[in-house]
Amino acid sequence: MKLIDHSKVLNHMKPRLSFNVFFRFLFLLATLFGLLVLGILLYRIISEGFPYFDLHFFQSLPSRHPEQAGVYTALIGSIWLMAVVAPVSLILGVGTAIFLEEYAKKNAITTFIQINISNLAGVPSIVFGLLGLTVFVRALALGSSVLAAGLTMSLLVLPVIIVASQEAIRSVPKELRQASYGLGATKWQTILRVVLPAAIPGILTGGILALSRAIGETAPLVVLGLPLFLAFLPRTVFDIFTVLPMQIFNWTSRPQEEFRALAAAGIMVLLILLLLLNTIAVLIRNKYQRRY
Amino acid sequence: MADEPLKNHSIQDLISQKFKKRQSGFSFERIVPILLFLTALISVLTTIGIVLTLIFETITFFTRVSIVEFLTAKRWFPFSETHGSYGILPLVSGTLKVTGIAILVAVPIGIASAVYLSEYASEKSRRIIKPILEVLAGIPTIVYGYFALTFVTPILRSVMPGLEIFNALSPGIVIGIMIIPMIASLSEDAMSSVPNSIREGALGLGSTKFELALKIVLPSALSGIIASIVLAVSRAIGETMIVTVAGGSTPTLSWDVTRSIQTMTAYIVQVSQGDVGYGTTVYYSIYAVGMTLFLFTLIMNFIAQFVSRRFREEY
Incomplete structure (x- = not known):
């Protein structure tokens, strides 16, 4: 059995x-x-x-005639926006991360700042638009300019950069810092010459992710009053401008088939821009990533 | 005596000289922490700025429209000088309809993907699939709006002839697709943190992988999964461009998902696009709507933090 x-x-x-x-x-x-x-x-x-996706599309101004329309002003506008957002958000974000990781003591204020950052990440982007409208566009009288939009977007993506930079700084091993102190370096010298170089791949990856969020975002810019249609380029950061997502939004909202196709071509440009940024992020990560 | 000049230059003297120099007067070591603290303050100031902006402009709004009307009136009809009516309920119902549909789409698919990735998939396929799923989360929302209007709506209309061009169903489904990666990724993290010893125990007692997932892993990871869903709800409530492009601009208080709607976010966009003068009641109304939206998402975020802290299983 x-x-x-x-x-x-x-x-x-x-x-x-x-x-x-x-x-x-x-x-x-x-x-x-x-x-x-x-x-x-x-x-x-x-x-x-x-x-519609050809050289002419890149070189032309927006137009009422679909066959003549292009993304030139919008694409250049998006690049202007990036030029403001990248330095502002990186300086503020990395500064905050260094403060929280290296200088701040574990007390109520630090905890508050940390909770505040994670809550800020959950605020809808359109609410940042309302903040920008009140503070930058009206109170500081910047109008719907590159600077107003860039500052609003910098605040919007700030939590992304802070969290990424904090993780990057935290992952730098203690031994490196101690070796630096042992050689007589001061705290700031250690941070500037040892910690930051070791953390730079993580920081840049976070920065590029934040930048791709900023150039794809539409809602806050509509609230700031950016024009849907603009036939000239900004010359300084105080000039009015428009960006790719706004142009796509404009074309999508029109009922004619031709404009829908233009919107698709505009989306292709936007996605290629995002793809380029993310490729750079991956390349940076692969080139500089070191395991301790 | 020959040693005298050398004494001044001993290493110890040099060090103490340097220390004295550092401790007195201008020094990077003292300025830098203050500068860094100021940058950290910016994020706090941003929150304060948002809250103060919303509160002040909302108060101005409530001096013109009573708060009782705002919370209870059943009509949202702000663009009329004489017959204006400011009842937030139609906008809230539009937002809740879209959010509800999105959750119905995203929760089953998101959790099922998370179970597959964490329990069934090989390490190799997980490493390929997860980043591709995350691409979905990185696509700009205006692109999803275009997709909803030009692809999802026509397909739905061919199946449901009664569906209007602008409706709640299509943007709801597309927002659902957009938040799938969020639920899948966060839930997968929660499931992966369930220790393998527990898995091996269940498998050793003869359970199948499905039983393991359903009876062991899902309950253990429940707090993380619920937190991911709450965060996804918060994201869906605040989503703007998809509902603006595909949802329409007709605030109605009903549960009908086939008709044109307007969400809180879409209303703010509509007013921002128009030629509404600064200082009009309509202008201030976007802050009152923004305040309502902000409170909704804030409550959701607090619930998510509470759930993941309170019910976390420690191993």
Whole structure:
């Protein structure tokens, strides 16, 4: 007589095993759903926008005639925006991260700043638009300028940079700092010459992620009153301007098919810009990443 | 005697000289922490700025429109001089409809993806799939808006002939797709932090992987999963461009998802785009709506933090 009746065990296990196989399949489908949507989205945009996606599209001003319209002002505007957001948000974000990680004592104020940052990350972007409208556009009388938009966007992406920089600084091992102190370096010398160089890949990756968030964001800029249609370029940071997402929003809101296709071509430009930024982030990470 | 001049230059003297120099007068070592503290203050000032802006402009709004009307009136009709009505409920119902649909789409798919990635997928396929899923989260929302209006809405309309061009269903589904990676990624983190010894215990007792996931891993990771869902709800409530482009601009108090709606965020965009003069009641109304929106998301964020702190399982 056998101790274990295999057929009986198998009978018991069969429904449970087939459940397992069925749900494994279901979970796989759910995972693939996201990838499928991404595929459809990209296919739709490329197939719609490709007819308009040529050199002329990059060089032309926006126009009421779809066949003449282009993204020149919007693309240059997005680059202006990046030129303001990148330095402002990096200086503020990295400064805050260094303060919290290296100088701040564990007290109520530090905890408060930390909680405040994580809550700030959850505030809807359009509320930052209301802040920018009140403070930068009205109170400081900057109008719908590059500077007003750049400062608003810098505040919006600040939590992303702070959190990324904090993680990067925290992952620099204590031994490096102690070695630096041991050689007689002061705290600031240690931070500037040892900690920051070691943390720079993480900081730059976070910075680029923040920058890609800033150039894709539309809602706060609508609230700031950026024009949907602009036929000239800004000359200084105090000039009015427009950006790629605003131009795409403008074209998408029009009922004519031709403008929808233009919107798709504009999206292609925006996605290529984002792809470039993210490639740079990956390259930086791969080139400088060191494990201690 | 020959040693005398050398004494002044001994290493110890040099060090003490340097220390004296550092301790007196201008020094980087003292200025830098203050400067860094000031940059850290900016993030606090941002929060204070947001709260004060919203409070002051909302108070101005409530001097013109009573708070009772704002909270209870069933009509949102701000653009009329004489028959204006400022009841927030239609805008809130628009936001809740879209958020509800998004959650119905995102929660099952997001959690199922998280279970697959954490329990079934091999290390290699996880390392490929997860970053691609995160690309979905990085796509600008205006692109999703375009997708909702030009792709999802036409498909839905061919299935449901009664659907209006602008409706709650299409942006709801697309917002759901947008927040799938958020739920999947955060839930997967929570599930991966369940220790392997517990998994091996369950498998050793003869459970299948599905039973392991359902009865062991999901309950253990529940706080992280709930926190991820609450954060996703908060994100859906604050989402602007998708509902602006595909949701319409008709604030109505109903549960009908096939008709044109307006959310709180879309109203703010509509007013910002128009030629509304500074200082008019309509101008101040966007701050009152923004305040409501801010409170909604703030409460959600606090719930998420509370849940993940209070119910966290420690191993």
